[in-house]
Amino acid sequence: MEYNAMELMICIAARNLEDGATVVVGTGAPCAAAMLSQKIYSPNLCILFEAGGVAPILPTMPISVGDSRTFHKAIMASSMPEVMETCQRGMVDYTFLGGAQIDMYGNINSTMIGDNYQKPKVRFPGSGGANDLASLCWRTMMMTVQDARRFTDKLDFITSPGYLKGGRSRYDAGLPEGTGPYRIITNMAVMGFDDETKWMMVLSINPGYSRQDVQDNCGFELKWAKKIDDTKPPTDEELRILREEVDPHHYIIGR
Amino acid sequence: MEYNAMELMICIAARNLEDGATVVVGTGAPCAAAMLSQKIYSPNLCILFEAGGVAPILPTMPISVGDSRTFHKAIMASSMPEVMETCQRGMVDYTFLGGAQIDMYGNINSTMIGDNYQKPKVRFPGSGGANDLASLCWRTMMMTVQDARRFTDKLDFITSPGYLKGGRSRYDAGLPEGTGPYRIITNMAVMGFDDETKWMMVLSINPGYSRQDVQDNCGFELKWAKKIDDTKPPTDEELRILREEVDPHHYIIGR
Amino acid sequence: MALGTRDNDTEGAMLSGKNELFTDPDPDKARAFFRNKSRSMTPKLSQIKDVVRDMIKDGDYIAIGGFGANRIPTAIVHEIVRQHKKHLGFAGHTSTHDFQVLIAGKCIDRCDVAYIIGLEARGLSPNARRAVESGTIKLTEWTNASLSWRLKAAAMGISFIPTRNILGTNTFDHSAAKMITCPFTGKKYAAMPALFPDFAAIHVHEADIYGNCRVYGASVSDFDLAKASKRVVITTERIIPHDEIRREPEKTVIPYWCVDAIIEVPYGSYPGNMPYEYFSDEEHLKTWLKVERDPEELEIFLQEQIYGVKDFYEYLNLNGGIEKMKKLRAIEYLINNK
Amino acid sequence: MALGTRDNDTEGAMLSGKNELFTDPDPDKARAFFRNKSRSMTPKLSQIKDVVRDMIKDGDYIAIGGFGANRIPTAIVHEIVRQHKKHLGFAGHTSTHDFQVLIAGKCIDRCDVAYIIGLEARGLSPNARRAVESGTIKLTEWTNASLSWRLKAAAMGISFIPTRNILGTNTFDHSAAKMITCPFTGKKYAAMPALFPDFAAIHVHEADIYGNCRVYGASVSDFDLAKASKRVVITTERIIPHDEIRREPEKTVIPYWCVDAIIEVPYGSYPGNMPYEYFSDEEHLKTWLKVERDPEELEIFLQEQIYGVKDFYEYLNLNGGIEKMKKLRAIEYLINNK
Secondary structure (H helix, E strand, C coil): CCCCHHHHHHHHHHHCCCCCCEEECCCCHHHHHHHHHHHHCCCCCEEECCCCEECCCCCCCCCCCCCHHHHCCCCEECEHHHHHHHHHCCCCCEEEECCCEECCCCCEECCEECCCCCCCCEECCCCCCHHHHHHHCCEEEEEECCCCCCECCCCCCCCECCCCCCCCHHHHCCCCCCCEEEEEEECCEEEEECCCCCCEEEEEECCCCCHHHHHHCCCCCCEEEEEEEECCCCCHHHHHHHHHHHCCCCCCCCC | CCCCHHHHHHHHHHHCCCCCCEEECCCCHHHHHHHHHHHHCCCCCEEECCCCEECCCCCCCCCCCCCHHHHCCCCEECEHHHHHHHHHCCCCCEEEECCCEECCCCCEECCEECCCCCCCCEECCCCCCHHHHHHHCCEEEEEECCCCCCECCCCCCCCECCCCCCCCHHHHCCCCCCCEEEEEEECCEEEEECCCCCCEEEEEECCCCCHHHHHHCCCCCCEEEEEEEECCCCCHHHHHHHHHHHCCCCCCCCC | CCCCEECCCCCCCCEECCCCCCCCCCHHHHHHHHHCCCCCCCCCECCHHHHHHHHCCCCCEEEECCEECECCCHHHHHHHHHCCCCCEEEEECCECHHHHHHHHCCCEEEEEECCCCEECECCECHHHHHHHHCCCCEEEECCHHHHHHHHHHHHHCCCEEEECCCCCCHHHHCCCCEEEECCCCCCEEEEEECCCCCEEEEEEEEECCCCCEECCCCCECHHHHHHHCCEEEEEEEEECCHHHHHHCHHHCCECHHHCCEEEECCCCCCCCEECCCECCCHHHHHHHHHHCCCHHHHHHHHHHHHHCCCCHHHHHHHCCHHHHHHHHHHHHCCCCCC | CCCCEECCCCCCCCEECCCCCCCCCCHHHHHHHHHCCCCCCCCCECCHHHHHHHHCCCCCEEEECCEECECCCHHHHHHHHHCCCCCEEEEECCECHHHHHHHHCCCEEEEEECCCCEECECCECHHHHHHHHCCCCEEEECCHHHHHHHHHHHHHCCCEEEECCCCCCHHHHCCCCEEEECCCCCCEEEEEECCCCCEEEEEEEEECCCCCEECCCCCECHHHHHHHCCEEEEEEEEECCHHHHHHCHHHCCECHHHCCEEEECCCCCCCCEECCCECCCHHHHHHHHHHCCCHHHHHHHHHHHHHCCCCHHHHHHHCCHHHHHHHHHHHHCCCCCC
16 A cells, blocks of 8 residues: 555554553654554553643544643543653653754754844744653654754754763763663654664665665764664554554545 | 649640641540640540540540440541551641659659669559650640649750750750740640740740749749730639549549 | 853762752751641632632743643633733643743743643744744753652652753753762762642643542643642543542542632643644644734734633534534544534 | 761762662662663563562661551551561651551661651551660651652653752751752752662552553652652552553553563552542551550561451451441541441
8 A cells, every 4th residue: 555654654663562561652653652562562551641641442533632631531641750750760661752853862852943042043842742752661662754953063042851962871870770862753764773882873764765865865974773674664564553543534644 | 713733734735626637645644635625625626545446436534545446436446556656647636745843854763763763762564655656746735733843944854855955956866857846734834845945945934923933943044935925814714514424434634 | 062060069069050940959858848738638619710810820940731732721821821821930831832932921931841832743933933032931851751750759758860961962951950969879960859839730631629639641740740849720521429439549640639719621632632622723734833923913813812702612613513523533533523 | 967968079068868869869870770661551460579589688678658647558668577677778758657567567677757656647657656766777867759759760761859848947957968069050859869769659539451540639759759769569449451451541640661560469559548439447457556555465466457357358357347347438438337
């Protein structure tokens, strides 16, 4: 079946969420990925929302991470400190972030463009809970369209921590041991991070793209895994369930 | 009417709890004093228990500060941190402590007698929540039989803080500003503390006792208020309600 | 951007966020206030107009309960705008529609920011964005958990709480947090300063006339907010009998002594979502985002929706009244009843 | 006694409690454990015998839920004694009957103490007192709030929490707390080190087979305890259907992922009080205090009540069975039905 970039990214993300894991998601694509994963791969995936909803049976896609849907037939309707402290205690495996810029260490800017904090050229929504989740969950993932302005070695503002300056710098700053960016899923490729240097590293290339495309659309030099896989395209089952059950109104995947 | 020392102390304590105040109590005499106060002087006195019970309608005297009675028809059945944090935030006016020894600054020992912590001559119940309440509530009161061994200038162990070494030493140690011992109610007298030195000071003498009695039964030199009142004996109403409604089985006031 | 600034204090060279701390975290000053706050369980039924007039002064630092456009005390927010309150400080802990109404009313001049210009999946608020980009309000940067924990520190009666977020980022640099070291493990922590707002308004499902409250669904940070704030107003979908509170004391999540005033405001979270009651009015929120694009259109809209109506009930009627509420209830319950 | 000792660390000369810290407050070590703790919502119904055999090793540090003799998991406590577990560390946060049974069984050799030898209004435990006075168990001194906050720090995933109690006293000197200074206000605080027990047992009113729990009445520190502990066993008065949990998610106070095993134990808090279910058996508790006076009598009593019965049901029958429970329910409900 044909598919678009958003559908591809959601399907890849869904495959990365294993059964029995916990994931804090926002609205939109991350929530769709978690729902898709539950329906195909990980029926026992536990979805949390930062306003307090825990393991709801999601009847529709939430509009807000605090709306009624986020604790519809949930196992707990708790609080923001409860969810954030569960992350801080090390009980949450995954989260997803968005952002306007990302660098080679997976640091993310979702705050502003410009060099004057009090008068930014462009102000974005800011952290919300993004910094918290990126700091405290074990593995952070991102789904984004890839281009050389977005993938840059000079962030205007580090909103949420990746591996900071690489190596152990993230942990030396006081962030919990063993946490950090895990997968960056773009329309062109899937990236991880080098174990030692924590530099972004291409793991697989999506159908229809080349190494050259991936590097040309990135503002810094990418590392390459020893063996670069071909990303598996969405299966018919993934697409059918995503389109019919997860996002039937195509709010997220487009029309 | 005739009365015993316990009845007298409970009646005096009850008069010191004004309407609209909050008080954390334990089992026994303090709880009786709070109940008596509610029935005569302060219908709007809010009684809290450290295990989480808030403003119950007490059907009988609790056996434990965590038993069912402590949140019987309460306005909240909360938790220990909830109650302790309410104290720490400055929303609790009064508490009562017991103890084996007290010194001139109102420091209290309810932990041990002896000079070897790991092998005490006598071990008492210890702090429980006593230190917490003495540290965090605005005003601490004590009801106790007075003798020269109990009222001593050398505590074997400071379990709960009074004014420590007097003056501002309590606040210099980090304890909240403006808190501290308020009234020590004995069978012989009612004591407060000098504003400046924080030394124990007799305010009124109970019926049947003299200045001499009060000083002779105290192991340190007492200060005396400019005007020493005669403690008002229990009224007939106080005794009737205490005996018939508050402690009908005479568990606390004796038979 | 430079990462952090260094303090010259005696504890050694520790990192420190460089933006302004808008409120005083001193727990003894807060205690001195709370010492005189009434603990008497007396009836506290009030009126929206009176409460906003009497309990908020220009220049106060305020906070609004709920999350995004969910369980928000809209009647209070509108009345603040209607009374032209000025120079307010604001706790922007995923405050979306509430913040956006207040900034449209030009009530706010400083803000602790976690998330204020977005409206989540609905997009961004053009007017809030203009306000922030033009530099007309002073900002200090935080995150949702940071503001949650700042309120928790205040609710606990302590001046800071150590946390493991925001470290190493520009979010820290533009916060007013400080870095500290654990005396047991040597680990680094962000110290989050206690946040004691002057005023908070919270919308709940049920409350008695004394202010004992029940909330259903996600509680966000509202229980800590009620404790941390010096003055607290509750709007409630329903007043319930006091005896009902005593029948199930486990359900009380805000005790009466936190609360200074209660107002029964059915549909009080409109156009926001009230869990188990009614869903958000997505059409109305979309209109807000549309008119916000043009400052003049926004003024006309504010005139029509807020300045030009005498109270929240007139606003509800203007937007469809009980019939609209019935539709929003159907959406909340996933019932096809449009 | 000397007030405090001074640390030689680089932060300056700060006061430090001098007794032993029995557990490691390192949040990264705790996180490494929690990373591998199952989050899968799978059935966890177990047996008392198996749970105590498999989940408690000699030398572990354990904690027991409830307060005093209220809402205590007696079946687990008895089984620990019956299986002769040894050298346990213990969190003595107003633990009365539970501690006193465990010390009678000689299971404990170190204890964080707030309140362990009293039985509140009922008097003191002669045997617990002997154990403490003879120096056979190592003690570190705390208070109820201190232990509450130590568990809260662990539940929050941080290694300490600053508090304003215990300062200036010998309680501080014989604790393992440290004094720290607030970086914002310069105020002094006690830093309470996080307490992550190896094992906790908690008795609740209702739980589903996955471990989602409901508790009615005062919750003491049990919600934090469930989060702070590495392994958690729940005994419950009743197993309820999972759908019932999802019907009212506000009522879930311990989520399934904290819980490793569930056992349905009706009357599981006996001889303690279970709020809204049955009152404490005051006669039985009085007998305990009486036989404790004489070590030989105590051994005979333990033989009869614990070692000599095969399980908790035999113990309940020995003490009056269902008929006794009916009486205790009447007392709980203030009904004259003796």
